Amino acid sequence: MVNQSKKTTTMQTTSASKIAVIGLGTIGQVVATNLVKNNRSVIVADRNLEKADSLAAQLGSLAQPASLSDAIKEADIVVLAVWFSAIKEIFYQYESLFQGKTVVDPSNPIAPNEKGGFDKIVGENESAGQINASLVPKGAKLAKALGTLGAASLANAANQTPESAVLFYATDDESINAEIEQLIRDNGFEPLRVGGLDESIRIEVFGDLHEFGALGKVVTLAEAKEKL
Numbered sequence: 001m002v003n004q005s006k007k008t009t010t011m012q013t014t015s016a017s018k019i020a021v022i023g024l025g026t027i028g029q030v031v032a033t034n035l036v037k038n039n040r041s042v043i044v045a046d047r048n049l050e051k052a053d054s055l056a057a058q059l060g061s062l063a064q065p066a067s068l069s070d071a072i073k074e075a076d077i078v079v080l081a082v083w084f085s086a087i088k089e090i091f092y093q094y095e096s097l098f099q100g101k102t103v104v105d106p107s108n109p110i111a112p113n114e115k116g117g118f119d120k121i122v123g124e125n126e127s128a129g130q131i132n133a134s135l136v137p138k139g140a141k142l143a144k145a146l147g148t149l150g151a152a153s154l155a156n157a158a159n160q161t162p163e164s165a166v167l168f169y170a171t172d173d174e175s176i177n178a179e180i181e182q183l184i185r186d187n188g189f190e191p192l193r194v195g196g197l198d199e200s201i202r203i204e205v206f207g208d209l210h211e212f213g214a215l216g217k218v219v220t221l222a223e224a225k226e227k228l
Contacts, residue, residue: 017076017077017179017183018041018074018075018076018077019035019040019041019042019043019076019183020042020044020071020074020075020077020078020079021035021043021044021045021081022045022071022072022078022079022080022081022082022090023045023046023080023082023086024044024045024046024048024051024052024055025081025082026151027081027106027147027151028046028079028081028082029055030151030154030155031079031106031187032044032055033155034154034155034158034186034187035062035186035187036059036060036062036063037158037159037188038159038186038187040062040186041062041063041064042059042062042063042064043064043066043070043071043075044056044059044064044066044071045067045068045070045071046068047068049065049067052066053065069094069097072094072097072098072101073097075101076102077101077102077103077104077179077183078101078102078103078104079104079146080103080105080106080107081106081146083107084107084108084109084110084128084132085111085121087107087132087135088132088135091135091136091137094137095137096137098136098137098139098140099137099138099140100139101141102141102142102143102179102180103136103140103141103142103143104143104145104146104180104183105128105129105132105143105144105145105147106144106145106146106147107128107132107147108128108147108204109121109122109126109128109204109205110205120205120206125201126201127200127201127204128144128200128204129142129144129197129199129200129201129203130197130198130200130201133172133197141171141173141175141176142171142172142173142197143169143171143176143180144169144170144171144197144204145168145169145170145180145183145184145191146167146169146183146184146187147203148167148168148203148209149165149167149218150211150212153165153211153218154187157188157189157218158187158188158189159188160188163220163221163222164188164189164220164221165189165190165218165219165220166190166191166192166219166220166223166224167184167187167190167191167192168191168192168193168194168203168209168224169191169193169194169203170193170195170196170199170200170202171193171196171197172196172197190220192221192224192225192228208227209224209228215227
């Protein structure tokens with residue numbers, strides 16, 4: 001009886017969490033769109049305020065545009081849908097505002113190369129998740145999530161039936177697992193935790209659990225569990 005009561009409280013708290021998506025490139029726009037399609041309100045923010053206003057108008061009443069600082073202040077969960085190289089600057093510039101926030105990092109440590117592809121810009125055995133874990137402002141909790149599929153699959157595989165597609169995530173602090181899993185479900189996917197942030201390399205580009213790595217495709221829960 002006690003356990004059920006705790007579960008209910010957790011779900012109510014999670015469902016009420018305010019989400020901000022910062023950075024409205026391809027991934028940020030898809031995440032915000034998926035949330036609205038699944039009846040979850042979202043704050044959208046970008047350094048280009050017109051981009052935030054435009055996306056909010058397109059998505060309707062569940063989307064609210066805001067400046068970066070206001071978005072971080074208002075949100076419980078902050079999705080940093082920006083390039084890996086920009087995250088350190090955001091952490092530094094808005095450090096005090098991240099107190100008590102759950103930060104979701106979908107970034108991949110890559111940059112375009114001259115051949116039209118991408119190269120990894122950190123060490124072969126390093127991950128964005130571990131690097132950003134060392135930079136996250138004091139009092140904030142970090143999750144690696146929403147970056148295991150490319151933007152096209154993140155849009156097209158959302159709310160897939162009859163079996164949901166999987167999005168992997170990694171966290172060191174298990175107290176945020178429930179809200180991260182709800183965030184993933186509200187994007188239209190089934191969540192699957194791979195472990196702590198030391199496993200982030202597996203769910204980033206070129207990793208064995210990334211669409212643009214050894215996994216190579218969108219997978220269902222049954223298929224994903226075979227890979228773990």
